Amino acid sequence: MSTQAVPADSAEQAVSPAALAALHGLTDSSARPGLLDYVRRLWGHRHFISEFARAKSTTKYSGARLGGLWHVMTPLLNAAVYYLIFGLLIGTSRGVPDFIxxxxxxxxxxxxxxxxxxSGVRAVSGNLSLIRALHFPRAALPIALTLVQLRQLLVSMLVLLAIVLAMGQVPQWSWLLAVPVLAIQSLFNTGLALIVARLGSTITDLAQLMPFVLRTWMYASGVMYSIAHMAAHAPAAVRTLLDLNPAAIYIDLMRFALIDSFTAAQLPPHVWAIALAWALTAAVGGFVYFWMAEERYGRD
Incomplete structure (x- = not known):
């Protein structure tokens, strides 16, 4: 009796797809890479991150008549409203030198x-078509969107410096502290953007809830009032929580850098160490938290 040889194509068809892929050295392109490999891939896409951020910055106000001027006008108008309500009507300006x-x-x-x-909360959910069309580290999106906000802030800082000068402040060496403050805050913001990007990819209502959370955070951060003045008689636990608030810390460090009347006595103890600890915790923790769900983005 003769034995008929099985064609090679039929033999391959009898093998499972996973085994066939392993046989030919193929891997799942959507599988999560190792953490160090993921960092290397992200660095390899640094030009993509920069160009994506530039494009987003260019198109953000492209439909508005005043265009990029809204980068500066939006926070200025907010400041004018807060000055009217809190500074004049409520009187939080009392006891605060150089209130403007x-x-x-x-x-x-x-x-x-x-x-x-x-912007981070919509980084994944708002770019699903890009995620499904191209293969790249998804962390590039929240990082690029944070870079967009940093570029806008740098433009706004020119206006801020003009206001500070117009209000009688004199340039000093302490102004150079603004650079490390912005660097540390950028790390912190990037970490937050990565965290909310992962949460926002599955919790569709988070984008609607987040403005209320941020507004509450703003009221607790001493944006419109002096925490040292308003919370002078608060319980020690409340004062400690306010002093550890990262948003308040970065605001106070920038005030210390730019405003003569805002002295070191108004800063919490060990403020630079606390600021750096918040930044590193948010950046490293947020990056790892985002990376852990890398293979699910665009599929949920």
Missing amino acids: PFLVTGVFIFTFTQSSVL
């Missing part, structure tokens, strides 16, 4: 964090 630079600095710095979170 104090207020505008708080508004600009908190807006940086607020905008980073709001």
